[in-house]
Amino acid sequence: MGESTLSLGIVIFLILGAEFVNGWTDAPNAIATVVSTRVMTPMKAVIMASLLNIVGAMSGTAVAATIGKGIVEASAINLTTVGAAMVGIIFWGTLAWRFGLPTSESHALVAGMAGAGLATAGPSALLWIGWKKVLIGLGFSTFLGFGGGLLIMMAVSWFFQNHSPSKVRKYFGKLQILSAAFMAFSHGSNDGQKFIGVFTLALVIGGVIPEFHVSLWVILVCSTVMGIGTSVGGWRIIRTMGLRMVKLETPGGFSAETAAACAIELASRLGIPVSTTHTINTAIMGVGASKRVSAVRWGVVREVVGAWILTFPVCALISWLAVKLFEWVL
8 A cells, every 4th residue: 555655656746747847848838929029027927827827727627538538548557657658758848948949748748648558558558539639639739820820910910001010019019918818828728737637547547536537636736836837947938939930029929829829728628638839839830921931930940840740759759668667677
């Protein structure tokens, strides 16, 4: 009993560590544009993002259920599987943060769970019902993000073409506070729920609760840890997204945030785990492309996309190796 309690404690510690990294590297996506356009100071933006992430995470549990029940078969895995998946996320997320690359902790999570699940029980551990939603989420983040950013920015440019640029910037500066708040809320409603789902899965495997049911205290603990992570290390990611990829003004920031938040919120209500990183980045690309293709710094985009592509195989491999290492040591 004592050994199983210790194992569960270690795994929960690793889950919270991964949630901290999520806040460190992923949650800054929600506030990158509002900081880069100088509408809000980093401190105010972080406080707003932290609070609304918590509210968003409490707005539903559909995504948490998809992650906790739909990616791997709970009866086929153990606490070692979950812990190994978190090791992969923490390692990859920290490495990407070091280079200022906005990776997707969502994809790191599902890849880590897949790699660890394969190492523990083979292909039978994977569940198609959840992976189908992951694939749909890729479409949401890529096409709805880019298309939404492009269309909203084009509409804004058309409606305000006869207004002075200074008035437009001032007007959208106020609107961007609302769009950033919406973005932070949507991040909590989707990304914030994913590690809540894994935390609850660990409680089921550890025998603490009889069946998968998300408790309020789990939501509060995970959301708080994510908020702390955001406050500690978000500036590198903000710089890449808001300053290096496209030079954003307040209308562009509003358009990107609104497009991304709408896509993410729709996915959340459908229980589809979508990457906040992908969605806001593609929305920013869409905003840049609405002006001219050359407005997007495609060299930076290639670095970001390269990190996205590497996330799946690298996290899966690290988690697979971590399972084998844990089994050998124990």
